[in-house]
Structures are given as C-alpha cells and as structure tokens.
Amino acid sequence: MAEREIVIDKMRLSYEGLFNVTELYKLMDGWFRQKGYDKREKKMSESVTKNGKFIEWELEPWKKITDYAKIIIRLRVIMTDIKEVDVELDNTKIKMNQGKADFIFDGILETDYENRWENKPLFFFLRTLFDKYIFKPYTAGYQSNTIDDVNDLHNRIKTFLNLYRYSDVAWTKPSGTWPPEGMA
Amino acid sequence: MSQKVGVRRMVVQKVGIVDLDGLYRTMRRWFYDYRYYFEEPTSRVRPGSAAGVEYEWIWRAWRKINEYTKFNVRVYFYIWDVKDIEVIKDGEKVKLTKCRLMLEIDGDIELDYGNFFSKSKFGKILFSILNTLVFQEEKILANWWDELYYHLYKLQTIAKEYLDMEAKGNAYYDVW
Numbered sequence: 001m002a003e004r005e006i007v008i009d010k011m012r013l014s015y016e017g018l019f020n021v022t023e024l025y026k027l028m029d030g031w032f033r034q035k036g037y038d039k040r041e042k043k044m045s046e047s048v049t050k051n052g053k054f055i056e057w058e059l060e061p062w063k064k065i066t067d068y069a070k071i072i073i074r075l076r077v078i079m080t081d082i083k084e085v086d087v088e089l090d091n092t093k094i095k096m097n098q099g100k101a102d103f104i105f106d107g108i109l110e111t112d113y114e115n116r117w118e119n120k121p122l123f124f125f126l127r128t129l130f131d132k133y134i135f136k137p138y139t140a141g142y143q144s145n146t147i148d149d150v151n152d153l154h155n156r157i158k159t160f161l162n163l164y165r166y167s168d169v170a171w172t173k174p175s176g177t178w179p180p181e182g183m184a
Numbered sequence: 185m186s187q188k189v190g191v192r193r194m195v196v197q198k199v200g201i202v203d204l205d206g207l208y209r210t211m212r213r214w215f216y217d218y219r220y221y222f223e224e225p226t227s228r229v230r231p232g233s234a235a236g237v238e239y240e241w242i243w244r245a246w247r248k249i250n251e252y253t254k255f256n257v258r259v260y261f262y263i264w265d266v267k268d269i270e271v272i273k274d275g276e277k278v279k280l281t282k283c284r285l286m287l288e289i290d291g292d293i294e295l296d297y298g299n300f301f302s303k304s305k306f307g308k309i310l311f312s313i314l315n316t317l318v319f320q321e322e323k324i325l326a327n328w329w330d331e332l333y334y335h336l337y338k339l340q341t342i343a344k345e346y347l348d349m350e351a352k353g354n355a356y357y358d359v360w
Contacts, residue, residue: 021350033355039337040192046349047199047284055350082350097350 002115004072007146008107013154015161016100021055021082024101027160028059028075031153037061037073052099053082062110063149069139070113071146073153074106103157107150109142185302187311188256188292189325191333194340196287198347201271204263204281207346208241211259214339220245220257235265236283246294252314254297255332259339260288287343289336293328334360 032039043058057077064070082099112118117127131139215222226242243259266283296302301311319325334356341354 022352025351026353026355029353029355039334039354039356041194041337041340041351042192043195043197044340044344044349044351045195045197046347046351047197048201053350057351 001118002113003111005109005111005143006106007109007143008105008150011105011107011150011154013103013105013157014101017161018085018087018096018098019101019161020095021079021097024157024160025057027156028153031156032059032061032073035063035149035152037063037071049081051081051083053079055079055082064113065142065145067114069109069111069142071142071149072108072110073146073150074108075153076104078102078104101161103154105150105154107146109139109146111139186297186299187295189295189329190292191290191329191336193288193290194336196289196340196343196347196349197285198287198349199284201269201280201282202285202347203278204266204283204285205279207343210342210346211339214342215243215245215257218247218335218338220247220255232264232266236267239263239266248297249328251298251300252296253328254294255291255328255335256294257289257291257332257336257339260286260290262286262288285347289340289343291332291336293325293332295325331360 029039038061040060040062041057042060043056045054045056047054055077056079057075059075059077060072062070062072079099079101082097085096085098086093087096088094111131112127117123212222222243222245224241224243226240228238228240230238230240232238239261240263241259241261243257243261245257245259247255249255262285264284266281269280269282271278271280295315296311301307301314315321315325337354337356341352341357345352
C-alpha cells in the first residue's frame with residue numbers, strides 16, 4: 001500500500017451568513033482545475049429540511065507531482081439551513097443563499113502511489129532508506145507544496161466568503177491542533 | 185481472462201422534489217450521444233412503506249474503443265418514498281416526484297475483452313508485455329482511464345444540473 005502522510009489535519013473554516021452556494025462550488029471546482037488537480041467528487045448530497053437545505057460535499061482531488069508522490073486535498077463541506085433569499089445590490093435584485101457552512105480541509109501527501117516499491121522486502125527496505133536519508137529534501141518540498149495549496153484554497157474560500165481579505169494567518173507547519181499558535 | 189481497471193465511484197444524493205421522468209430521459213440520452221451501447225438489466229418497483237414506493241434501476245452500458253479495450257459504465261438508481269405530485273410551474277401544471285434519491289455512477293476499462301490473449305501461457309506473457317511495454321501503463325492506459333473518468337463526470341454533471349442541485353457546473357467540461 002502506498003504511504004499516506006497527513007500534512008494538514010482537519011483545518012477548519014466556519015461561516016454563517018449570505019453567500020452563493022453555486023458560485024462557491026464553481027470557485028472550488030475552478031481552483032482545482034487551475035492548479036492542475038484531477039477531479040474527484042466522492043459524494044454530493046442535498047436534502048430539503050424544515051429550516052432549509054442540507055448540503056454535503058466530499059471532495060478528494062489529487063495532483064501527481066512525480067511518478068512517486070502525489071498531493072491529495074480532502075475537503076468536506078457541510079452546509080445547513082440554506083435558504084434562498086433576494087438581495088438588492090445596486091438597485092438590482094439578485095438571488096443568494098443564507099445559511100451556515102463548515103469546511104474541513106485535509107492535506108495528504110501520498111508516496112509510492114503505484115506500489116512499485118512494495119513488491120519485495122528488499123525494495124521496501126531500500127525505499128525506507130531513500131526516503132529517510134536521500135529524498136528527504138524532496139519530500140519536505142512536497143509537504144510544503146501540500147501546505148501551500150491547502151492554505152491557498154482556504155484563503156480563496158475565506159476571501160469569497162468575505163471573512164478576511166488575504167489574511168496573513170497561514171498554516172506554515174504540519175500540526176494536529178486547531179487553531180494554530182497566535183490565532184486563538 | 186480479460187482484465188478490468190476500475191474508475192472511482194461517485195455518489196449523488198438528493199431528497200426533495202425532482203423530475204424523475206426527465207432525469208431518466210436526459211441521462212439515457214447521454215449514452216446515445218456518447219455512443220454507448222445501453223441496457224437496463226434491473227428495473228424494480230417495490231411497495232416500500234407508507235411514505236411511498238421504492239424504485240431500483242440498474243443500467244449497464246459499454247463502448248468498444250478498439251479490439252482490445254472496452255469502456256463499461258454502470259449506473260445505479262435507488263429511489264425511496266416515491267410520491268407523484270402536481271406542481272404549478274410558470275403557470276402550468278407539471279407532474280413531479282417527491283422522493284429520496286441515491287445515484288451511483290461507476291465504471292471500468294476492460295482490457296482484452298475478447299479473451300484473445302488468455303487462451304495460452306504464451307498469450308498471457310504477450311498480454312503482460314503489451315500492457316507494460318507497448319501501451320506503457322502510464323501513457324496509453326492512463327489516457328483511456330482518464331477519458332472514461334471524465335466521461336463519467338460529464339454524466340454526473342448532467343444529473344446534478346437536472347436535479348437542480350446547488351453544485352452545478354463542471355470546470356473540467358472540456359477535458360475529453
């Protein structure tokens with residue numbers, strides 16, 4: 001089995017207010033395309049409840065960096081109480097949505113995704129040695145690529161939701177805790 | 185024996201009012217447009233519960249790419265609590281369906297579907313050489329995988345748009 005390293009673990013973003021769900025989806029889909037990710041929509045769910053729509057998306061796009069390593073962004077979006085509202089903007093009525101949205105981001109670095117180095121014990125041994133002593137700078141670079149991509153997506157969504165504009169608080173190192181230091 | 189390389193399954197769920205007839209027709213039409221041979225091996229109606237009846241449809245479709253490669257597509261519809269209702273839309277009465285729907289789209293690439301290479305040991309060696317050296321797994325086989333994968337996303341996009349889901353659109357529409 002390929003080795004999966006969770007570089008960013010459950011980075012969260014919550015929002016409540018006005019936004020456009022379809023535009024949000026298009027923004028994320030367009031971002032993945034622009035950054036060279038392959039599309040992966042595991043689950044797209046939508047149901048009508050008493051208080052509005054309940055929407056759940058599970059996305060897991062991936063990008064192959066080399067024949068050996070690939071980046072996977074796992075994004076789970078849960079939207080609750082989504083209602084359609086008319087908003088007047090510059091004397092024109094536009095349709096928007098109001099409700100709550102929660103985003104959970106995971107950044108994963110998968111190495112040896114073709115399982116080429118796991119067929120024989122000797123290969124596995126060599127791979128471990130290479131990973132630890134020779135490829136280390138490369139692997140660190142891939143990790144930082146993963147962090148950069150997740151941060152960029154996180155910022156794009158934040159900007160879209162008008163929470164912050166290009167916030168200077170970014171995820172700079174792998175961490176299992178949220179919020180990161182200095183942000184709490 | 186032929187070898188199958190699966191693409192990843194995708195799931196679409198919707199609870200609410202949908203135009204089931206229209207969805208059926210539009211998705212069915214997609215197979216015709218993309219030149220897939222289509223069949224519906226399962227079409228079941230169950231009494232369900234007081235909330236409504238249950239439907240289950242399974243579709244299978246395939247398209248031969250060449251004498252060696254074939255695309256297989258499977259679509260599963262599971263629909264619960266189905267109740268027909270009449271809705272006034274743009275001043276006209278329209279028959280729609282209130283239901284809980286789960287749609288699964290799945291597929292695979294079938295290599296050597298005619299079993300040319302599986303008849304002898306030598307044939308099996310040739311099969312392995314063909315895949316690793318001639319088609320070069322990464323280059324040609326991956327292209328076929330990609331083509332089928334993004335075909336299925338086009339079908340999923342049609343379903344999402346027809347179900348009037350919020351996650352409309354597909355930035356990858358021009359891929360394959």
